[in-house]
Amino acid sequence: MTNQVTNILISGVGGQGILLASEILSEVLMLAGFDVKKNEIHGMSQRGGSVVSHIRYGKKVYSSIIPEGQADVLLGFELLETYRCLPLVRQGGSVLTNNLQIFPPPVTLGKETYPEDIPAKISAAFPDTTLVDGLRLAAEAGNPRTVNTVLLGALSKRVDIDDTCWQQTLQKMVPKKYLEENIKAFNLGRSL
Amino acid sequence: MKRAILSGNEAIARGAYEAGVRVASAYPGTPSTEILENMVQYPTIDASWAPNEKVALEVGIGASFGDGRALVAMKHVGVNVAADPLFTLSYTGVKGGLVLAVADDPELHSSQNEQDSRNYAKFAKIPMFEPADSQEALTFTRIAFETSEQFDTPVMLRTTTRISHSKSVVSLQEQVTGLPEPSLEKNPAKFVMLPSNARKRHPLVEERLLKMEEWACQQPFNRVEKVAGKIGVITAGVSYQYAREALPDADILKLGLVYPLPKQLIRDFAANYDTLYVIEELDPFIEEQVRAMGIEVKGKEVFSICGELTPGRVEESLSGKPSEAYFSHSEPLPSRPPSMCPGCPHRSVFHSLNRLKAFVTGDIGCYTLGFMEPLAAMDTCICMGASIGNATGLSKLLSAENQRKVVAVIGDSTFLHTGINGLMDMVYNSSASTVVILDNRITAMTGRQENPASGYTLMGADSYRIDLEQLCRAVGVKHVQVVDPYKVEATRKVLKQEMERAEVSVVIARRACMLVKRDPVARKPAFTVDSDRCTGCRACLKLGCPAIEWRSSADGKGVAHINGLFCVGCGLCQQVCSFDAMGVLHD
Numbered sequence: 001m002t003n004q005v006t007n008i009l010i011s012g013v014g015g016q017g018i019l020l021a022s023e024i025l026s027e028v029l030m031l032a033g034f035d036v037k038k039n040e041i042h043g044m045s046q047r048g049g050s051v052v053s054h055i056r057y058g059k060k061v062y063s064s065i066i067p068e069g070q071a072d073v074l075l076g077f078e079l080l081e082t083y084r085c086l087p088l089v090r091q092g093g094s095v096l097t098n099n100l101q102i103f104p105p106p107v108t109l110g111k112e113t114y115p116e117d118i119p120a121k122i123s124a125a126f127p128d129t130t131l132v133d134g135l136r137l138a139a140e141a142g143n144p145r146t147v148n149t150v151l152l153g154a155l156s157k158r159v160d161i162d163d164t165c166w167q168q169t170l171q172k173m174v175p176k177k178y179l180e181e182n183i184k185a186f187n188l189g190r191s192l
Numbered sequence: 193m194k195r196a197i198l199s200g201n202e203a204i205a206r207g208a209y210e211a212g213v214r215v216a217s218a219y220p221g222t223p224s225t226e227i228l229e230n231m232v233q234y235p236t237i238d239a240s241w242a243p244n245e246k247v248a249l250e251v252g253i254g255a256s257f258g259d260g261r262a263l264v265a266m267k268h269v270g271v272n273v274a275a276d277p278l279f280t281l282s283y284t285g286v287k288g289g290l291v292l293a294v295a296d297d298p299e300l301h302s303s304q305n306e307q308d309s310r311n312y313a314k315f316a317k318i319p320m321f322e323p324a325d326s327q328e329a330l331t332f333t334r335i336a337f338e339t340s341e342q343f344d345t346p347v348m349l350r351t352t353t354r355i356s357h358s359k360s361v362v363s364l365q366e367q368v369t370g371l372p373e374p375s376l377e378k379n380p381a382k383f384v385m386l387p388s389n390a391r392k393r394h395p396l397v398e399e400r401l402l403k404m405e406e407w408a409c410q411q412p413f414n415r416v417e418k419v420a421g422k423i424g425v426i427t428a429g430v431s432y433q434y435a436r437e438a439l440p441d442a443d444i445l446k447l448g449l450v451y452p453l454p455k456q457l458i459r460d461f462a463a464n465y466d467t468l469y470v471i472e473e474l475d476p477f478i479e480e481q482v483r484a485m486g487i488e489v490k491g492k493e494v495f496s497i498c499g500e501l502t503p504g505r506v507e508e509s510l511s512g513k514p515s516e517a518y519f520s521h522s523e524p525l526p527s528r529p530p531s532m533c534p535g536c537p538h539r540s541v542f543h544s545l546n547r548l549k550a551f552v553t554g555d556i557g558c559y560t561l562g563f564m565e566p567l568a569a570m571d572t573c574i575c576m577g578a579s580i581g582n583a584t585g586l587s588k589l590l591s592a593e594n595q596r597k598v599v600a601v602i603g604d605s606t607f608l609h610t611g612i613n614g615l616m617d618m619v620y621n622s623s624a625s626t627v628v629i630l631d632n633r634i635t636a637m638t639g640r641q642e643n644p645a646s647g648y649t650l651m652g653a654d655s656y657r658i659d660l661e662q663l664c665r666a667v668g669v670k671h672v673q674v675v676d677p678y679k680v681e682a683t684r685k686v687l688k689q690e691m692e693r694a695e696v697s698v699v700i701a702r703r704a705c706m707l708v709k710r711d712p713v714a715r716k717p718a719f720t721v722d723s724d725r726c727t728g729c730r731a732c733l734k735l736g737c738p739a740i741e742w743r744s745s746a747d748g749k750g751v752a753h754i755n756g757l758f759c760v761g762c763g764l765c766q767q768v769c770s771f772d773a774m775g776v777l778h779d
Contacts, residue, residue: 014530023359030197030361037325038197038359041301047561047637048738049530062436064325064358068504069517084525091518102755104528108742109566109733112526125519144757 005058007066008155011085012077013102014051017148020173021075022053024152025159028169029057032161039064050081075155077134077148078102079118086125095126096154098134098147130154132192141185149174149182153189166190194364200355203326203362204293205230207333208263210364211289212371213237215255217248219609220638221267222302223356224295228265229641232651236367241635241642241650244576244609245270249277249292256290256346257383258374261337265293268309269575273610275312280385281346282316283393288374289340291333293349295356298473298500302353302637304556304575306498308474313348313451317397319404320348320451321413322429326360328413332448334368335413343400350450352473354430354500401452409457413448416461424465426458426478426489430501435471437503438510442469453481462487469494473501532561534739535713535760537703538630540677541601542567543735543768544684545628548691550599553582555611557603558637558705559630566736570601577602577610583625584618596691600627605635605643608658612667618696619668626690627669627698629660630677632705640707648710664698671697678703680767706760716761717776719754725773726751732765732774740765 008025012018019040026038040053054066071089076082076097089095099119106112115121123129132154134147141150149170156166166186174182198206204227208216216239218228231239242248245266252264266274271294278292294312297303313320321336323329329351336347381389408414420441427435428447435444445461447453462468462482470479470491479491495501495509504515532539542562545552546569554560554570555578563570572582583600590598602611607629615627635641642648647657664672671693675683683701690697706713718739728749732740739758745751752773754765766774 013528015533026197026359030195035361036197036359039354040357041353047530047533047558048528050528061360062433063503064354064360064430064433065502067437067507068502068515080525080528083521086519087517087521089519103741104526105531105565105736105738106529107526108740110742111565112524114526115523 005056005061007071008055008073008075008159009066009071009085009088010053010055010075010077011081012051012098013081014048016051016077017145018051018053018077021148021152022055024169024173025055025155027173028161028165029055031165031169035059035061037061037064050084052085073155073158075151077151080104080114083115083118083122086122089126092128093126094128094130094158095122096130096132096151096158097122098151099131100135130192132189137188138185141188142181143178143185146178146182146185149185150189153186154192156186156190157192195361196364197359198326198330198362199226199357199359200323200326200329200351201226201295201357202230203329204265204333204349204351205234206362206364207330208291209234209237210330210367211334211337212261212368213263213337214260214288214374215252215262216240216265217242217251217262218265219243219245219248219270220635220641221270221295222638223297223351223353224265224267224270224293225638225641226356227293228650239650243644245274246277249274249281252290252292253277253281256286256288258288258376259372260288260374261290261371262288263291263293263333266295267303268294268296268307269303269305270294271309271312273576278312278346279316280390282318282397283385283390284383285344285396286340286346289337290346291336291340291349292346293333293351296350296352296474298352304573306474308477309348309350310450310477311475317401318346318348319343319449320350321448322350322450323355323448324429324432324446325355326358327362328448329355330362332413343404345400350429352430352500405452405455408449408452408454411449414454414457415446415448417444417446419443421464422467424461424468425471426461426468426482427471428478429473431471431473434501434503434506438506447478450478453478455485458482458485458487462489471495471501471506529564530561531564531736531738532558533706534737534758535706535762537632537677537701537705538562539567539735539737540680540683540764541628541630541687541701542569543680543764544687545569545599545601546734547684548688549597550691551586551597553579553586553598553600555579555602555606557606557630559601559603562601564736566734576606577614580611580614580618580627583627584614584621584623587623587625592694595624598625599687599691600625602627602629603636604629604631604633604645604660607660608644612663615664615669615698616667623696624694625696626687626693627696628687629698629700631660631700631702634705634708636705636707640705640709660700669696669698671695672700673697674700674702676703677701678762678764680764716763718756718759718761719763719765719774719776720756721752721754722773722775723751725771727771729770731768731770735764735768737765
């Protein structure tokens, strides 16, 4: 294993289940034998504010924050929050984004404007962009609240880790009551 | 060897378990909260939430004096509250090891200032460890207990947000064995700090520091990493990781103990380099001490004293050039500030205070978000418990008419933390303000921790729930009323009536947080907007509810729209709508 560090950034809105997704991802990477670091901010920023989670893995990882402009993959849970994080992605990086808009308060109050045509703007700069209809797939899995697991499934294709690591970790970390729909959601995302 | 991926906070809890800690106490505070929350899984630890950090430390001191190892945790500003016992504890020393874990918050992710706790170690003359990842957080916690007993001193363990909340891989060890059984042994010369005893303890404190300074030169937690031998860096904590990223070829003196500094080790290291950097977040704490030794270093003239460092910021500071991103936005992006959750019981109180044109002295909690537009009903926020004293001070100056506008707003947990003292003063000195206690039955902002008014303990046991009404009456408040903040008009009426009163009054706005863990609040069916009835008046938008969005309409005025994924059916919007446009969505 060379000391190539891979950088995954997850962004979205507080309350979208980013924390659980990044927990599962880092657990999977550890299980696969990597050194892993994961970083995000808890507390005030989580109350409906922008949330960013950094996950880095390789043979040896120093900083838990991804050096600016070096994210290899960006997984966005909401269009504006995906768009906001693009400067952190390296040229040629991959972008996976949920096709969902959540209007922040300044937009609702008419003080600021939500940018138009975000998907087109993203794919113009990053040819490897995938738009995921998370809500539809989550509903198909049986629960609209499994969008985070659908997105994790979509991400899993960009990370070269054995499927059993994913399945094992989902079994371990998702409450039994919700396991079946989450496995379904994960597989729907993974088959994109 | 068992491996796990743990946050810094989880690793400290694990380290405390492995070190044989018997008692742990804390007041929740981001980014330190999860330390105590993670103690619950270890049955050998009695872990509890204290009403404030001073009490938490005093509980820890008691356990230490009984020869049990104790860990006390708090955020940086919590040390201000606990400083009184801390400084004298430095004189008494310990019996069982005592570690104070403190989490700083550079960049103010969730705090009111970015004070650097390392200054407290120097000020109180006690050692401080600073881990650079979760493995060190675990290991240093164990070492900190040994150090505490070896040198008869409390020990501080400092983390920063990026250590507390970052996860990394650690190896787990077995719990230590052979620790002494707790005992009740009198030793007044050591434990009773009246002047004649304390005078004798002070020289011991000074000797202790000198001994530790020498000892620290030979300890593996202070280590030199030699690479290319050209540039030298002295660093500690998370800054070490950024230094390694930005300067892969630099030689690094990585300090695990940031106070007292290993002076001889620093001299020997510094002698090898023409260019020597100190890379540290916030204050020039290491830098100033190294300079005082007569060693020339580059520090705060290169790296910012404000905010946190990142790999990019370190690189930019070193090169003097801003780094260029591949992508940059060509348009301004709307901000997404945090806001109160849908269904938050605090919302209607601030909605009313805004309409009543109150001058609101605020406090620390989720409800500090009452400052944000469109609620915009908070005019001061200083520290835990400050709202009530601030209101008293203002009232002393104002005309009767203006005095009535002053309202102190404080949460249940914050009220019990240090607000109650302010209320005593308000009554005792005949002030005339209105105090609103936002009683959501939980310490919400830090992630829903129990408090003495919750009815539960950290360990999950049922507990006496403090009767806030009786407590307020007991300190002499004659007018105490309880309102349900989900009833908008009734709440406003009571607030208005109490604001007009020329005596101290307390309004308790009681409704459980939507997110409480025990006795959870059920979500009700989402509301929906009848767009034919909606006139586009925007009255509902003044609630600042994240579930209410604005959509364009044919007449150009726009209409309200409720996002069914977010709406919890609290019904506030229905109450503020004059056109009966909000109804329950039936599938």
